[in-house]
Amino acid sequence: MSTAQRIRGIVVVAVAFMSTLASAQIKKEFKYAVGPGATVTINNEYGPIFVKPSGSNQVLVTATLQSDKVEVDETRNGDRVQLKTHLLPGATAANRSVDYQVQVPANASVIIHSTNGPLHTEQLQGDVTVEGDSAPVDIRDISNAHVHVNTLNGPITLTNIRFGHVEVNSIGGDITMVSVTGPLVAVTSTSGKISYNGDFGIGGDYKMSTHSGNIEALVPEQASVDVTARSVRGAVENDFPLRPKSHTTFLPQKGRSFVGTAGQAASSVLLRTFSGKILLKKNK
Amino acid sequence: MTCSEFQDILPDMIDGEAKGDHADHLKSCSDCSELVTDLRAITQGAKLLCEADEPSPRIWANIQRSLEAEGLIRTPSQAGGVLVPSRRHWARWTWATAIAAVLAIAAVLVTHNRTTVNTAVNETGNAATVSADADDQELLADMSPTTRSVYEENLKSVNASIQEAQATLAQDPNNEDVQHFLQDAYHQKAMVYELAMDRSLQ
Secondary structure (H helix, E strand, O other): OOHHHHHHHHHHHHHHHHHHHHHHOEEEEEEEEOOOOOEEEEEEOOOOEEEEEOOOOEEEEEEEEOOOOEEEEEEEEOOEEEEEEEEOOOOOOOOOOEEEEEEEOOOOEEEEEEOOOOEEEEOOOOOEEEEEOOOOEEEEEEEOOEEEEEEOOOOEEEEEEEOOEEEEEEOOOOEEEEEEOOOEEEEEEOOOOEEEEOOOOOOOEEEEEEOOOOEEEEEOOOOOEEEEEEEOOOEEEEEOOOEOOOOOOOOOOOOOEEEEEEOOOOEEEEEEEOOOEEEEEEOO | OOHHHHHHOHHHHOOOOOOHHHHHHHHHOHHHHHHHHHHHHHHHHHHOOOHHHOOOHHHHHHHHHHHHHOOOOOOOOOOOOOOOOOOOOOOHHHHHHHHHHHHHHHHHHHHHOHHHHHHHHHHHOOHHHHHHHHHHHHHHHOOOHHHHHHHHHHHHHHHHHHHHHHHHHHHOOOOHHHHHHHHHHHHHHHHHHHHHHHHHHO
8 A cells, every 4th residue: 555545544534533523522502691790600520611701691601512421401590500511321531521612791700610621711800710620720801800719730820810809729730920910819839830920010919829839920110019028948039129128027038038119019919938939020 | 513524424415315413504504505405406407418428437537636636625535436426427528628627727726826736746746647648548539540640649749738837847836937838738738628529519
């Protein structure tokens, strides 16, 4: 058999295989008209959930089921909508995934859960709660809302979260924040790296803590902050112009901790690690 | 009879009727009377929960050991113990909540009661962690191999952070930074348990 014939054979088999997969998929759509401040909960055992605004008072959900070994259970109580993936006998790793594409009123509260994700929400103004094991989490363009994230070791990316009450807990996933401002931003990790790129807003309370991971904050020179950075066994490094403080609650130890203010010291920033490294850098 | 004497026999009489001196004390003491009423209500409520999800005696023993180590309860004078009455039917989520509560209690004590924690750490070594490891095994037991390996890895990481903070605190009991890290580590562990419980409820 020539090379060309062999390739042609492989292509035919691949196309047939993809066609089989496509035909096995089942698409389901759900629509609900809800009032202001509705709550939408999606529990997806395996597979992605993407949430974005619908631009109306409708909740629109398109669920693509990988096979007939899985189904979607729906519950509607007033303005509370809940969809849940239900594994049926015969469900395996190869056929149990469901892909949820969800549109909600922008002011709806959203609660999403998936073991492996990915989990994505964008352009919402209601509270967002995200839970997953190893699911990558991507939350962007949220304002004036609570953002809660609990995961084991999936990477977490928060982008353009304004005036948020942000609470993130992760065991081993890296946490990346770009343009995230409070009133409250509290991030805790056991071994993950925490990266912050932004100006810490005006008047917020920022706490970032990781046991063995590193913390890196990239801050513009005009930021208005009161910074405390402490590492119990690791190191700290500062490349940001801070004014020394006349009074501190502890004695800074060179290489292990530093304190200082910039601008009007409007936001409080606490960076802590047990054995990792803390780096505060000026964004040039 | 004093309240203290009455409370000593409380676990034994909670399912039955008070007699003799105990009945007299119950009539004359509003505090003990309210306590008995509350405990009976809790016991009745617990009986309504699902028997099939009853946790193993080892879980109760571990929780009891943790509470004793923290000085929150005394060692019971009779077999069975304060936390293991003869008929107890709690749902699965209840024991997870109890474990999370123990972790939270331990964390609060780290901040508010240095003496208690230091004594517990010094006298029992890593008793709390060892006991928690037994709980971990219980938690992991029903998981699929893939899920188990993910949770195992993360629990290992959290347990290591707890042990590291405990060891440092044993040498430097007044280090507030390390106290915060121990508290954080317990919260992280509670979160892992909560995620596992959410998963099992699904």
